Amino acid sequence: MPTPQQSRRALALLSDEAAAVANDLSLRLTGSPEAQRAALLETVPGVIDYYAVGAGTLAADFYDERRQLANVKQAYATEVIVLDRTVKIRRAIAWAAQPLFGPMAVTLQLRLSEVVQPEVARAYRDTVLENRRRDPATAGWRRVTGVCCKFCRMLGDKGAIYKRDTAQFAAHPHCDCGAEPVFQGEAIGPEANNFQYLGSKRRRTPAEKQALRDWLEAEYPD
Numbered sequence: 001m002p003t004p005q006q007s008r009r010a011l012a013l014l015s016d017e018a019a020a021v022a023n024d025l026s027l028r029l030t031g032s033p034e035a036q037r038a039a040l041l042e043t044v045p046g047v048i049d050y051y052a053v054g055a056g057t058l059a060a061d062f063y064d065e066r067r068q069l070a071n072v073k074q075a076y077a078t079e080v081i082v083l084d085r086t087v088k089i090r091r092a093i094a095w096a097a098q099p100l101f102g103p104m105a106v107t108l109q110l111r112l113s114e115v116v117q118p119e120v121a122r123a124y125r126d127t128v129l130e131n132r133r134r135d136p137a138t139a140g141w142r143r144v145t146g147v148c149c150k151f152c153r154m155l156g157d158k159g160a161i162y163k164r165d166t167a168q169f170a171a172h173p174h175c176d177c178g179a180e181p182v183f184q185g186e187a188i189g190p191e192a193n194n195f196q197y198l199g200s201k202r203r204r205t206p207a208e209k210q211a212l213r214d215w216l217e218a219e220y221p222d
Helices: 004-027 033-069 086-096 108-134 150-159 194-199 206-219
Strands: 138-144 178-183
Touching (some): 004 033, 004 178, 033 086, 033 178, 108 178, 138 150, 194 206
Protein backbone atom coordinates (compact mmCIF):
# COMPACT_ATOMS: atom_id res chain seq x y z
CA MET A 1 0.00 0.00 0.00
CA PRO A 2 1.66 3.28 -1.08
CA THR A 3 2.21 6.05 1.43
CA PRO A 4 0.84 9.54 0.68
CA GLN A 5 4.36 10.64 -0.30
CA GLN A 6 4.78 7.67 -2.64
CA SER A 7 1.45 8.43 -4.29
CA ARG A 8 2.42 12.11 -4.62
CA ARG A 9 5.71 11.14 -6.29
CA ALA A 10 3.89 8.79 -8.67
CA LEU A 11 1.64 11.70 -9.65
CA ALA A 12 4.69 13.91 -10.26
CA LEU A 13 6.26 11.27 -12.51
CA LEU A 14 3.00 10.83 -14.45
CA SER A 15 2.38 14.55 -15.00
CA ASP A 16 6.02 15.16 -15.95
CA GLU A 17 5.84 12.30 -18.45
CA ALA A 18 2.74 13.83 -20.00
CA ALA A 19 4.54 17.17 -20.40
CA ALA A 20 7.53 15.39 -21.96
CA VAL A 21 5.29 13.63 -24.51
CA ALA A 22 3.63 16.92 -25.47
CA ASN A 23 7.01 18.60 -25.82
CA ASP A 24 8.27 15.75 -27.99
CA LEU A 25 5.26 16.25 -30.26
CA SER A 26 5.99 19.97 -30.47
CA LEU A 27 9.58 19.33 -31.56
CA ARG A 28 8.31 17.28 -34.50
CA LEU A 29 6.12 20.06 -35.88
CA THR A 30 6.64 21.37 -39.40
CA GLY A 31 4.95 23.94 -41.59
CA SER A 32 3.72 27.44 -40.94
CA PRO A 33 3.09 28.74 -37.43
CA GLU A 34 -0.64 28.46 -38.07
CA ALA A 35 -0.27 24.82 -39.17
CA GLN A 36 1.86 24.00 -36.14
CA ARG A 37 -0.64 25.60 -33.78
CA ALA A 38 -3.45 23.64 -35.43
CA ALA A 39 -1.46 20.43 -34.95
CA LEU A 40 -0.98 21.20 -31.27
CA LEU A 41 -4.69 21.86 -30.85
CA GLU A 42 -5.37 18.53 -32.54
CA THR A 43 -2.94 16.38 -30.56
CA VAL A 44 -2.15 17.84 -27.13
CA PRO A 45 -5.71 17.60 -25.70
CA GLY A 46 -5.57 13.86 -26.36
CA VAL A 47 -2.27 13.59 -24.49
CA ILE A 48 -3.76 15.47 -21.54
CA ASP A 49 -6.89 13.31 -21.53
CA TYR A 50 -4.91 10.06 -21.64
CA TYR A 51 -2.66 10.98 -18.73
CA ALA A 52 -5.46 12.68 -16.77
CA VAL A 53 -7.40 9.40 -16.74
CA GLY A 54 -4.23 7.72 -15.47
CA ALA A 55 -3.83 10.36 -12.75
CA GLY A 56 -7.48 10.04 -11.73
CA THR A 57 -7.15 6.26 -11.56
CA LEU A 58 -4.01 6.60 -9.44
CA ALA A 59 -5.94 8.86 -7.05
CA ALA A 60 -8.98 6.55 -6.92
CA ASP A 61 -6.77 3.58 -6.06
CA PHE A 62 -5.02 5.62 -3.39
CA TYR A 63 -8.39 6.77 -2.02
CA ASP A 64 -9.62 3.17 -1.72
CA GLU A 65 -6.38 2.09 -0.06
CA ARG A 66 -6.59 4.93 2.47
CA ARG A 67 -10.20 3.97 3.16
CA GLN A 68 -9.14 0.39 3.79
CA LEU A 69 -6.30 1.52 6.06
CA ALA A 70 -8.76 3.62 8.07
CA ASN A 71 -10.90 0.47 8.47
CA VAL A 72 -14.02 2.17 7.10
CA LYS A 73 -16.94 -0.27 7.14
CA GLN A 74 -19.46 1.81 5.20
CA ALA A 75 -19.61 0.87 1.51
CA TYR A 76 -18.65 3.50 -1.05
CA ALA A 77 -17.83 3.36 -4.77
CA THR A 78 -14.90 5.67 -5.56
CA GLU A 79 -15.16 7.39 -8.94
CA VAL A 80 -12.40 8.72 -11.18
CA ILE A 81 -13.07 12.43 -11.74
CA VAL A 82 -11.84 14.00 -14.99
CA LEU A 83 -13.71 17.22 -15.65
CA ASP A 84 -14.48 18.43 -19.16
CA ARG A 85 -12.09 21.35 -19.59
CA THR A 86 -11.89 21.25 -23.39
CA VAL A 87 -12.47 24.96 -23.96
CA LYS A 88 -9.97 26.06 -21.30
CA ILE A 89 -7.37 23.56 -22.50
CA ARG A 90 -7.67 24.72 -26.12
CA ARG A 91 -7.30 28.35 -25.03
CA ALA A 92 -4.24 27.43 -22.98
CA ILE A 93 -2.67 25.56 -25.91
CA ALA A 94 -3.24 28.56 -28.17
CA TRP A 95 -1.47 30.69 -25.55
CA ALA A 96 1.39 28.18 -25.41
CA ALA A 97 1.74 28.37 -29.20
CA GLN A 98 2.40 32.13 -29.26
CA PRO A 99 6.22 31.73 -29.45
CA LEU A 100 5.71 30.14 -32.90
CA PHE A 101 4.70 33.55 -34.27
CA GLY A 102 7.78 35.54 -33.35
CA PRO A 103 10.89 35.76 -31.17
CA MET A 104 10.02 35.38 -27.51
CA ALA A 105 12.21 34.81 -24.48
CA VAL A 106 9.97 31.94 -23.37
CA THR A 107 9.90 28.75 -25.44
CA LEU A 108 6.95 26.78 -26.77
CA GLN A 109 8.08 23.76 -24.76
CA LEU A 110 8.15 25.69 -21.49
CA ARG A 111 4.65 27.00 -22.08
CA LEU A 112 3.34 23.59 -23.06
CA SER A 113 4.71 22.14 -19.82
CA GLU A 114 2.89 24.87 -17.91
CA VAL A 115 -0.35 23.75 -19.55
CA VAL A 116 -0.03 19.97 -19.59
CA GLN A 117 1.47 19.25 -16.17
CA PRO A 118 -1.20 21.09 -14.12
CA GLU A 119 -4.06 19.68 -16.18
CA VAL A 120 -2.92 16.11 -15.59
CA ALA A 121 -2.31 16.71 -11.88
CA ARG A 122 -5.75 18.33 -11.59
CA ALA A 123 -7.46 14.99 -12.28
CA TYR A 124 -5.69 13.39 -9.30
CA ARG A 125 -6.62 16.21 -6.94
CA ASP A 126 -10.19 16.51 -8.26
CA THR A 127 -10.68 12.78 -7.75
CA VAL A 128 -9.59 12.96 -4.11
CA LEU A 129 -11.50 16.13 -3.29
CA GLU A 130 -14.74 15.23 -5.08
CA ASN A 131 -14.89 11.74 -3.59
CA ARG A 132 -14.15 13.25 -0.22
CA ARG A 133 -17.21 15.50 -0.67
CA ARG A 134 -19.42 12.56 -1.65
CA ASP A 135 -18.19 10.02 0.89
CA PRO A 136 -19.99 10.35 4.25
CA ALA A 137 -17.12 8.57 6.03
CA THR A 138 -14.58 11.34 5.47
CA ALA A 139 -13.52 14.04 7.90
CA GLY A 140 -11.73 16.18 5.29
CA TRP A 141 -8.55 16.16 3.23
CA ARG A 142 -4.99 17.27 3.69
CA ARG A 143 -2.33 18.57 1.34
CA VAL A 144 0.72 16.33 0.80
CA THR A 145 3.82 18.41 0.09
CA GLY A 146 7.36 17.65 -1.00
CA VAL A 147 10.08 20.18 -1.75
CA CYS A 148 7.86 23.16 -2.44
CA CYS A 149 7.39 26.92 -2.42
CA LYS A 150 6.38 28.69 0.77
CA PHE A 151 2.80 29.13 -0.45
CA CYS A 152 2.37 25.35 -0.77
CA ARG A 153 4.28 24.82 2.48
CA MET A 154 1.86 27.16 4.23
CA LEU A 155 -1.18 25.34 2.80
CA GLY A 156 0.09 21.98 4.04
CA ASP A 157 1.64 23.17 7.30
CA LYS A 158 1.04 21.11 10.44
CA GLY A 159 -0.90 18.51 8.43
CA ALA A 160 -3.85 20.90 8.29
CA ILE A 161 -7.20 19.26 7.53
CA TYR A 162 -9.54 21.03 5.12
CA LYS A 163 -13.10 20.33 6.23
CA ARG A 164 -15.05 22.95 4.28
CA ASP A 165 -16.44 21.81 0.94
CA THR A 166 -15.61 25.24 -0.49
CA ALA A 167 -11.84 24.72 -0.06
CA GLN A 168 -10.15 24.34 -3.46
CA PHE A 169 -6.80 22.73 -4.18
CA ALA A 170 -4.62 25.77 -4.92
CA ALA A 171 -1.81 24.88 -7.31
CA HIS A 172 0.64 26.48 -9.72
CA PRO A 173 2.52 25.18 -12.80
CA HIS A 174 4.90 22.37 -11.86
CA CYS A 175 3.28 22.06 -8.42
CA ASP A 176 4.03 18.53 -7.16
CA CYS A 177 1.70 18.58 -4.16
CA GLY A 178 -0.85 15.82 -3.70
CA ALA A 179 -4.07 15.38 -1.74
CA GLU A 180 -4.99 12.77 0.85
CA PRO A 181 -8.44 11.95 2.24
CA VAL A 182 -8.86 11.79 6.01
CA PHE A 183 -11.54 9.60 7.56
CA GLN A 184 -13.66 9.84 10.68
CA GLY A 185 -12.19 8.05 13.67
CA GLU A 186 -8.58 8.59 12.58
CA ALA A 187 -6.06 10.59 14.57
CA ILE A 188 -5.92 13.73 12.48
CA GLY A 189 -4.18 17.07 12.63
CA PRO A 190 -5.68 20.50 13.30
CA GLU A 191 -8.26 22.02 10.99
CA ALA A 192 -6.87 24.50 8.46
CA ASN A 193 -6.63 28.04 9.82
CA ASN A 194 -8.23 31.12 8.29
CA PHE A 195 -5.19 31.94 6.14
CA GLN A 196 -4.96 28.38 4.83
CA TYR A 197 -8.62 28.54 3.86
CA LEU A 198 -8.02 31.96 2.33
CA GLY A 199 -5.20 30.55 0.21
CA SER A 200 -7.56 27.79 -0.95
CA LYS A 201 -10.31 30.11 -2.20
CA ARG A 202 -11.05 30.13 -5.92
CA ARG A 203 -11.02 33.93 -6.01
CA ARG A 204 -9.63 36.51 -3.60
CA THR A 205 -10.23 40.24 -3.35
CA PRO A 206 -7.24 42.62 -3.61
CA ALA A 207 -7.45 43.15 0.16
CA GLU A 208 -7.42 39.39 0.78
CA LYS A 209 -4.46 38.93 -1.56
CA GLN A 210 -2.51 41.60 0.30
CA ALA A 211 -3.39 40.14 3.70
CA LEU A 212 -2.24 36.72 2.51
CA ARG A 213 1.04 38.12 1.15
CA ASP A 214 1.71 39.96 4.41
CA TRP A 215 1.05 36.84 6.47
CA LEU A 216 3.26 34.70 4.25
CA GLU A 217 6.13 37.16 4.58
CA ALA A 218 5.74 37.27 8.34
CA GLU A 219 5.26 33.55 9.00
CA TYR A 220 7.32 32.00 6.18
CA PRO A 221 10.27 34.30 5.47
CA ASP A 222 12.63 33.41 2.64
